[in-house]
Amino acid sequence: xxxxxxxxxxxxxxxxxFLTSLEVGTSTASLSSAWPSPTGGMQKNGEWRVFIHLWSQxxxxxxxxxxxxxxxxxxxxxxxxxxxHPYGKDSIFTLIESIDRPEEHQMPFxxxxxxxxxxxxxxxxxxxxxxxxxxDCDKLQGQTCKPTMVTENRIETKAFFVDSxxxxxxxxxxxxxxxxxxxxxxxxxxxxxxxxxAWRRDFYCYWHGx
Numbered sequence: 001x002x003x004x005x006x007x008x009x010x011x012x013x014x015x016x017x018f019l020t021s022l023e024v025g026t027s028t029a030s031l032s033s034a035w036p037s038p039t040g041g042m043q044k045n046g047e048w049r050v051f052i053h054l055w056s057q058x059x060x061x062x063x064x065x066x067x068x069x070x071x072x073x074x075x076x077x078x079x080x081x082x083x084x085h086p087y088g089k090d091s092i093f094t095l096i097e098s099i100d101r102p103e104e105h106q107m108p109f110x111x112x113x114x115x116x117x118x119x120x121x122x123x124x125x126x127x128x129x130x131x132x133x134x135x136d137c138d139k140l141q142g143q144t145c146k147p148t149m150v151t152e153n154r155i156e157t158k159a160f161f162v163d164s165x166x167x168x169x170x171x172x173x174x175x176x177x178x179x180x181x182x183x184x185x186x187x188x189x190x191x192x193x194x195x196x197x198a199w200r201r202d203f204y205c206y207w208h209g210x
Contacts, residue, residue, distance in 0.1 A: 038070065038072070038074050038076075038101060038102070038105040040072075042070060042071060042072050042104070042105055043071050043209075044071070044104070044105075044106070044107070044108050044209045045108065045208060045209035045210055046070075046071025046208065046209065047071055047181070047206050047207070047208055048068065048069065048070060048071065048076075048107055048206065048207055048208070048209060049068075049069045049204050049205070049206045050066050050067070050068050050069070050096055050111075050204065050205050050206070051066060051067045051069070051202065051203075051204055052064065052065075052066050052113075052126060052201075052202065052203055052204070052205060053065040053066065053200065053201075053202050054115060054118070054124065054126070054200065054201045054202075055083070055195070055198050055199065055200050056118055056119060056120070056121050056124060056192075056198060056199045056200075057083075057119075057197070057198045057199070058119060058120070058121075058199075059119055060085070060119070061083040061084065061085050061198075062083065062084060062086060062092060062115065062118035062119055063081050063082065063083045063084060063092065063118075064081065064092055064094055064113070064115040064118075064126070065078075065079060065080045065081065066078065066079050066094065066096055066113075068096060068097075068098060068099075068107070070098070070105065070107070071209075076098040076099070076101060076105070076106075076107065077096075077097060077098045077099035077100075077101075078099070079094060079096075081094070084118075086118055086119060089116070089117045090118075091114040091115060091116045091117075091118070091127075092114070092115040092118055093112070093113070093114055093115075094113050094115070095110055095111070095112055095113070096110065096111040096112075096113055096128075097110035097111070107209060108132070108209040108210065109130055109131050109132035109209070110131045111128055111129065111130050111131060111207070112128070112129045112131060113126060113127065113128050113129075114126065114127045116150075117153075121154055121192045121199050121201075122153065122154045122155045123153050123154070123155075123158075124153065124154070124201075125150055125151050125152065125153050125158065126150070126151045126184075126205075127148070127149075127150045127151075128148060128149050128150070128205065128207075129146050129147075129148045130146055130147040130148070130207060131146065132146065132147075132210070133145065133146055134146070134147065134164075134165035134166075134168070134169070134174070134176060134177065134210075135174065135176075136169065136170070136171065136174040137165045137166070137168040137169040137174055137175075138168060139165075139168050145163075145165035145168050146165070147163060147164045147165050147177055147182055147207070148161075148162070148163050149161060149162040149163070149182055149183065149184070149205075150162075151184055151187060151203075151205075152187055154187070154191070154192065160183075160184070162179055162182050162183060164177040164178055164179045164181065164182050165177065166178055166179065176210035177207070177208055177210050181206075181207065181208040182206070182207045182208070183205065183206060184203060184204065184205040184206070185203040185204050185205070187201070187203060190202060190203040
């Protein structure tokens with residue numbers, strides 16, 4: 001993978017600050033940015049979408065940012081982080097959740113996400129785990145199930161994986177999330193591209209509330 005310069009240390013989309021004198025990529029999100037307060041009714045168990053932004057600089061630095069959208073397509077939260085310098089194949093962790101919303105407009109759970117192998121764009125993947133057990137759908141006796149999914153890697157030696165926990169439910173009424181209600185864009189259509197002197201990939205993932 002081609003190498004480049006350092007990533008930006010600022011979360012501002014218009015920042016002109018540099019980590020070094022070299023060219024840098026630009027963040028898309030800021031924790032300080034404001035978005036409209038939600039109004040009206042909303043089905044919390046509808047489809048929630050998250051727009052993921054990955055940056056990678058070979059052997060140097062990486063970061064993940066996201067924006068969350070509710071079933072009414074309103075922005076529900078966003079997160080930006082300064083570039084990190086993970087060692088080897090270490091992951092970068094983030095917690096996806098609605099931010100500063102009244103209870104009736106909050107996502108019914110948070111989602112843990114790991115940006116895995118972030119310094120190698122051929123191997124990089126994102127793993128998601130919904131932080132809510134699927135009631136009465138234990139994998140084994142006493143072993144609860146949380147819905148999970150993992151994106152494929154660029155060279156497709158590791159396939160997309162999804163487990164909505166539905167196969168462990170003995171009763172149809174307990175199947176609150178089907179495999180088709182948990183997924184991501186086809187990453188063949190959302191490949192890495194150069195942004196400054198770093199590599200970047202943008203794509204949507206989605207899940208239904210339950």
